[in-house]
Amino acid sequence: MRRAAAAVVVFLATFVALGFLAVPVLAIFTRVSPGRLVAQLGNPVVTDALAVSAKTTLAAQALVLAFGTPAAWMLASRRFRGRSLLVTLVELPLVLPPAVAGLGLLAAFGRTGLLHTSFPFTQTAVVLAVAFVASPLYVRAAIAAFEGVDENVVAASRTLGAGPVRTFFRVVLPLAAGGLGAGGALAFARGLGEFGATIMFAGSLRGVTQTLPLAVYAEFDVNFDVALAVSALLVLISAALLVTLKWLPSASTSRFRFATSS
Amino acid sequence: MIRIATINATLTIFAAASLTNVFPSIDPAQTYSFAGSNSLAAQIRQGAPADIFASANTSIPQQLYADGLVEKPVVFTRNALILIVPRSNPAHIHSVYDLRRSGIKLVVAAPGVPVGDYTRVVLHNLGLDDALQNVVSNESDVREVLAKVALGEADAGFVYTTDARTVKGRVATIGIRWSAQPIVQYAIAVVSASPNKAVARAWVKRLLRKPAQAKLLEAGFLRIK
Numbered sequence: 001m002r003r004a005a006a007a008v009v010v011f012l013a014t015f016v017a018l019g020f021l022a023v024p025v026l027a028i029f030t031r032v033s034p035g036r037l038v039a040q041l042g043n044p045v046v047t048d049a050l051a052v053s054a055k056t057t058l059a060a061q062a063l064v065l066a067f068g069t070p071a072a073w074m075l076a077s078r079r080f081r082g083r084s085l086l087v088t089l090v091e092l093p094l095v096l097p098p099a100v101a102g103l104g105l106l107a108a109f110g111r112t113g114l115l116h117t118s119f120p121f122t123q124t125a126v127v128l129a130v131a132f133v134a135s136p137l138y139v140r141a142a143i144a145a146f147e148g149v150d151e152n153v154v155a156a157s158r159t160l161g162a163g164p165v166r167t168f169f170r171v172v173l174p175l176a177a178g179g180l181g182a183g184g185a186l187a188f189a190r191g192l193g194e195f196g197a198t199i200m201f202a203g204s205l206r207g208v209t210q211t212l213p214l215a216v217y218a219e220f221d222v223n224f225d226v227a228l229a230v231s232a233l234l235v236l237i238s239a240a241l242l243v244t245l246k247w248l249p250s251a252s253t254s255r256f257r258f259a260t261s262s
Numbered sequence: 263m264i265r266i267a268t269i270n271a272t273l274t275i276f277a278a279a280s281l282t283n284v285f286p287s288i289d290p291a292q293t294y295s296f297a298g299s300n301s302l303a304a305q306i307r308q309g310a311p312a313d314i315f316a317s318a319n320t321s322i323p324q325q326l327y328a329d330g331l332v333e334k335p336v337v338f339t340r341n342a343l344i345l346i347v348p349r350s351n352p353a354h355i356h357s358v359y360d361l362r363r364s365g366i367k368l369v370v371a372a373p374g375v376p377v378g379d380y381t382r383v384v385l386h387n388l389g390l391d392d393a394l395q396n397v398v399s400n401e402s403d404v405r406e407v408l409a410k411v412a413l414g415e416a417d418a419g420f421v422y423t424t425d426a427r428t429v430k431g432r433v434a435t436i437g438i439r440w441s442a443q444p445i446v447q448y449a450i451a452v453v454s455a456s457p458n459k460a461v462a463r464a465w466v467k468r469l470l471r472k473p474a475q476a477k478l479l480e481a482g483f484l485r486i487k
Contacts, residue, residue: 104289111352112414121398152338203369203399203410217402221304222374 007053025235032228040229048207049215049230056123056211057191060130064187069180072142073168087143094136100257101133105201125202126209134191141183145176182245189241193234269287270456271426273465276302278376278448279319279403280341280422284481285316285371289465297404298375306331306453313456314465317377318404318422320449332451333459338469340484341422341446343377343384345436346411353417361385361393361418368393369407369416372400377407380444381420387442408433425480426482448483 029037040046075087087090093101105128109117119125149172157167173180195213202209204218212230273292277285282296295302299317303326306312315332317323323335347355353366360367371378378400385393401407404421411419412432426435449471452462468474479485 050449106413106415108414110413203401204372205397205399209399218372218400221298221300222372224304 006190016057017150017209026237028228028231032232035051036225037229037232041233042224043223043226043229045206045210045215045219045223045226046233049210052123052126052207052209053192053211056126056130057188059127060134060191061184061188063127063131063189064135065184068135068139069142069234072139072174073146075139076143076146090139091136093133094140096133096134098194102129102159102197105129105197107131109201120201121205121209123202123204123208126198129197130191130194133194133197134187137190138183138187139179140246141186142176142180145179145183148179149175179251185241185245189238192237192241265342271461273313273458273462275304275314275316276310276312276407276453277314277316277366278302279405280318281316281448282375282405282426282479283428284483287481288477292397292465294337296403296405298371300374300376301402309455309456312323313458313462314450315453316450318448318450319379320447321375323451327451328333330454332453333463335449335451336466336470337447337486338450339448339475339478339483341448342423342443342484343380343420343446344423344426345418345437345438346408346421346426346433347436348411348416349432349434350414351434352414355418355436358388358390359395361390361396364408366393366396366446367398367415369399369401370394370397370417371404371407371420372402375403377404377420377422380446383444384420384438384442385462387444388438390428392428397422427482430465432455447475447486 016232032040047236071090072105074085075090096104105125106120107113109115109119109128110124111118119128126245153175154167154171157171161169192211194211195217198209198211198216199214204210204214206215212234216230216234218229219230273290274295275285276295276297277295278299282294282480285292285294285296295312297305299319299322302310302312302315303317303322304313306326306403307329313322316338317335318341320335323332323433326332344359345355345361347353353360353363355361355366360366373379373382376443382394398408398416401410404425407416407419408421408425408429410416411421412429415471416485423435426433450466452459452466456462
């Protein structure tokens, strides 16, 4: 009797949790008919935002991979004083409110900031904001992936005469690829959705700094249908990224895992 | 027993961002939500629980009135636009006509935001439509424009004269001649779905009386014609 009651409670809690997460996402698609949704996707506001988002998110992703991979390798393979402090520092943007990130970027890169750059209101600012909030997701996953690589295999490669660079590219990287890919995909998805830091640091100008999430915000009170269409587009892209992640065959070879879909 | 808080209910007042400082000074006891009037109108359309809506123009509340979402709006104050530059004036802007120079970082409010629409009217009246090519960001309300200029990140921005007064010392102002000024009238209305309509109507009435009007004038708002 008690066990049955517990089962009912668990079932109900699960139902509420899943419903709570799924309903808002699905509701986006119920507010406007699919035909109108598709029609809105041809709206210049949407195509401009899509172009800005694609360009800035890809550029940010390139930066994240280029700088994040060596950093993660260093943090994973060396043990030194202050290492955990550095790891915490890397993870901090993950939990930081985006508005705080935006303010920090202004304080650092603003014209009146520490480094006196002229980045604000440019696409560079969008790229930096996206890289800032998205990189922790990649670096964290990459550290875990590198730590999961069997040290004996690395040692064997070195004993057999491969240099450290060759060993890194031919042994470590392929073994960590699943985790790196998963982290990269997550960082990309987070970057695509970046809003708060961008609007504070880069502003919002159609065709220049107005990314898809900024377009949702801008169109919310101008043309609700457009806001819905962009939102639907973002849901679909994000879902596609997550699905790809779970189907990625190599994702299961690393220690860094997500729940499998089957 | 649950008591329903209808007695002494504080009003939820949705008000244009430019009223951020003056409304709480007139009546600190109410709950305020300040944003671009168009955002607030969109929220009211989506069923946000506002009792009163104060807009920086007359057209948005008029539209809500036509759709039955608010009661008949009344004009309660006026304002004017001004050009602001950071105190350091990095782009050396000394007249509105300097806005035509290329490379200037001009920040304005987006079209649809009242101050964004007024800004475009001013530029048009001055024959400065091409200055819009220098816009580097369309902000969601006047206070965002103010912040970006006061911070020194933007070279110039259009705000209400009342906004410029709230950051004295951080921005320099450049006046706009009266003949180029748009008619900036603020309208207020009680929200039809409000459960506190009687209290809300009394509040609006009080806003039109002398003490409240004096506070508005003190903050730099203009007398209703």
